[in-house]
Amino acid sequence: MVNEKTGGVMHVDFDCLFDKGKKLAVPERVPFRLTRNMIAAMGVTGIEGVFRRTSEVTMELIRGNENILMNVLETFLYDPIMDWKANKGRSLRRHANEDELNMQPRVVMDSIRRKIKGILDPKDLDTGSKDSGGLSVSTGFQVDAAVLTACDDHNLAKMYIGWMPFL
DSSP, X not given: XXXXXXOOBOOOOGGGGGGGGGGSSSOOOSSSOOOHHHHHHTOXXXXXXXXXXXXXXXXXXXXXXXXXXXXHHHGGGGXXXXXXXXXXXXXXXXXXXXXXXXXXXHHHHHHHHHHHHXXXXXXXXXXXXXXXXXXXXXXXXXXXXXXXXXXXXXXXXXXXXXXXXXX
C-alpha cells in the first residue's frame, strides 16, 4: 500500500505476519517481495544505493531497540484477533501434545528475536553448512542475505503465480 501524500510504502498483509506465509498452500519463499520491476523503479543504483543503506540503517535501529520492539510485538500474543487459538482445533490433529501447541506464539517470538539479533537460519543461506553456531552476523551481511533471497529467481519461480513474481 502506498501513501499517496508522502509516497511511503506500508506492508498491509497482516495475515502473513510472523512467518505464517511459509505455511501457506504455496508458501512464501522470500523475506519480502522484491521483483525486477521494483528494482528498476529504484533507478540507476537499484538495490545498491539508497535502498541498501536505508535497509542497513533500519536494521541497526531495530537491533538497537530490540527490547522495545519485542514488547510491542508481544502484545500480539494476547491479541484476540490473532488466530493462535483459532487454529487450535486444526493444529491438535497434527501436534503431539497441548504444550507444544501453546508454545507456538513463543516459538514465533523466539524466531523474531533471532532475526533481530542477526542469527540467520542456516537453510536461508546457500553455504552448505547447517550449523550457524548461533553467531550474529553484521547488519550489512544480514541485509545482503535478505536481498539476495528476495531477488533469487529460483525462489520467485516457486511463489504463488497470482502476484506475478516473474515481473
